[in-house]
Amino acid sequence: MNWIGLAGFGLVILSAILMAGLAFLRRKSTPAFREIPAFARLRKAISLAVEEGSRLHISLGRGGLTTPQSAAELAGLEMLRRIAELTSASDRPPVATSGDGAVTILSQDALLASEQTALSTGYDATAARLTGLTPFSYAAGALPVMQDENVSANVLMGNFGVEVALLTDTAERENTSTLAGSDNLSAQAILYASAQDPLIGEELYAAGAYIKARPFHTASLTTQDILRWLIVIGILVGALLKLAGVL
Amino acid sequence: MKLKGLFSAVIAIATGLIVLVGYFVEIPILVNLRITILNWVIILAAVALFVGLFNLLAVHADKIRNKEKGGIYSLILIFSLLTTLILGLWLRPDHALMALIFTAIQLPVETSLMAMLVVTLTYASIRLLRPAQYTGLRRRNNLISIIFLVTALLILLGTAPVPFIGSVPILGDLIRPFIVQVLAAAGARGILIGVALGSLTTGLRVLFGADRPYGSDPSRGGK
Numbered sequence: 019m020n021w022i023g024l025a026g027f028g029l030v031i032l033s034a035i036l037m038a039g040l041a042f043l044r045r046k047s048t049p050a051f052r053e054i055p056a057f058a059r060l061r062k063a064i065s066l067a068v069e070e071g072s073r074l075h076i077s078l079g080r081g082g083l084t085t086p087q088s089a090a091e092l093a094g095l096e097m098l099r100r101i102a103e104l105t106s107a108s109d110r111p112p113v114a115t116s117g118d119g120a121v122t123i124l125s126q127d128a129l130l131a132s133e134q135t136a137l138s139t140g141y142d143a144t145a146a147r148l149t150g151l152t153p154f155s156y157a158a159g160a161l162p163v164m165q166d167e168n169v170s171a172n173v174l175m176g177n178f179g180v181e182v183a184l185l186t187d188t189a190e191r192e193n194t195s196t197l198a199g200s201d202n203l204s205a206q207a208i209l210y211a212s213a214q215d216p217l218i219g220e221e222l223y224a225a226g227a228y229i230k231a232r233p234f235h236t237a238s239l240t241t242q243d244i245l246r247w248l249i250v251i252g253i254l255v256g257a258l259l260k261l262a263g264v265l
Numbered sequence: 266m267k268l269k270g271l272f273s274a275v276i277a278i279a280t281g282l283i284v285l286v287g288y289f290v291e292i293p294i295l296v297n298l299r300i301t302i303l304n305w306v307i308i309l310a311a312v313a314l315f316v317g318l319f320n321l322l323a324v325h326a327d328k329i330r331n332k333e334k335g336g337i338y339s340l341i342l343i344f345s346l347l348t349t350l351i352l353g354l355w356l357r358p359d360h361a362l363m364a365l366i367f368t369a370i371q372l373p374v375e376t377s378l379m380a381m382l383v384v385t386l387t388y389a390s391i392r393l394l395r396p397a398q399y400t401g402l403r404r405r406n407n408l409i410s411i412i413f414l415v416t417a418l419l420i421l422l423g424t425a426p427v428p429f430i431g432s433v434p435i436l437g438d439l440i441r442p443f444i445v446q447v448l449a450a451a452g453a454r455g456i457l458i459g460v461a462l463g464s465l466t467t468g469l470r471v472l473f474g475a476d477r478p479y480g481s482d483p484s485r486g487g488k
Contacts, residue, residue: 023289024289026289027289028289029465030285030289030465030469033465033466033469034469034472034473035468037469037470037473039328039472041473041475082310083310084306084307084310089463089464089465089467089468090464092467092468092471092478093463093467095478096476096478099478104321118312118313118314118385119310119312119313119314119315119316119317119318120310120313120317122313122316122317122320123316123317124478126320127478128478135266143320143323143339144320144323144324144327146320147321147324148317148320148321149321150319151314152371152375153414154374154375154378154379155268155272155375157378158378161319162294162338166333166334179362180379180382181378181382183382183385183389184378184381184382185388187385187388187389188291188391190382201460201463201464203453203456203457206293206456208386208389210413211386211389211390211392211393211413212386212389212392218456219455219459219460219463220459220460220462220463222460223460223462223463223464223466223467224463226476231479232475234470234473234475234476235470235475238467238469239466240472242462242463242466244404245465246458246459246462249458251464264387
């Protein structure tokens, strides 16, 4: 193993230890997060959807689980699961769209596992849909869902590219709110300009914790903060050493 | 905890750990196991794709059956899907006709969608300038939005030649490279570091079994 691989493995082990330790220490304390207004508005949108009998559209993007973007898809799936649980009192299940077969199966599984599908309305296999396999065919397939299915709010979380502008534009035309996050830099820039509530950077991965926090989610956010500070210190020390001519 | 849920969690976590450790530690048996598991994943992903296609067919068949709005488009989609599938299976994907279907239908349609983005993004940029009460967008008309727009304009003017003038001297040679290579690169790296850390902790949560994208979660009262 070369030193870069060793450093990577060390970072993973350190993160795992930090996360497990913090989750154990904080298992009984109430989590405190910095405020991200987008999530407060999403909770309001979920309540409104339940009251109005409208649907929430969760778009998981066109990334796959076998690609480097799988973490964004996992974050989206976790959000879908939470939203499905929170809307269990509604008679309209959320509708999930994705651009990958495996993600579609997992989103069906998430909806099936929610209390709503188990107890009240019965399982609707078409509530989780594959809408297209290429970026633009995915977006083109997701647009009718936003227009024709009595959707009151859209949550776009996963791997999107520039095609996300078509989705946010449609959401605006339909006068529905949009919370959107992507791991792609171009998509983040577009979302900043076009989405009502854009998530920038790692905010995408914090979504699950903000909607329904559990010890491991709180611990993962604290771990991210610790690692970020370690990286900042590393960069500053590296720059100083470079200035001093040591590196 | 039900045995089924426990069993699936143990398999998922063990598999994840083998692939993760096999990636970093070069023990032959671990590396071989990792490659075998990844090959299985590729086969399963292909099967999942086929299941996804059936889902697509079911959704659009329902639309036609229930005479929903846009049913005609669903009919066209099903016809196109089945035709392409049958031709692909019969002629194989590298046949000239399959290439023609891609270059004559798929490519132009996707390119036209890309062209629509120009209008969409221009409109979004204009909306950034409008007062928040008219757009429904929050967080607008602040300093960051103004910086965002001014930067976009500077990059556009610095990249594309202006009619009758050509490239703008200081903008193209000095300001644009400074913004792109220093400010934007630094910001992008910061965001990417955040995304990488988020990916790492998301993966670890799945490995710890705290997030379960598969099956029900017994800790939440799932069945």
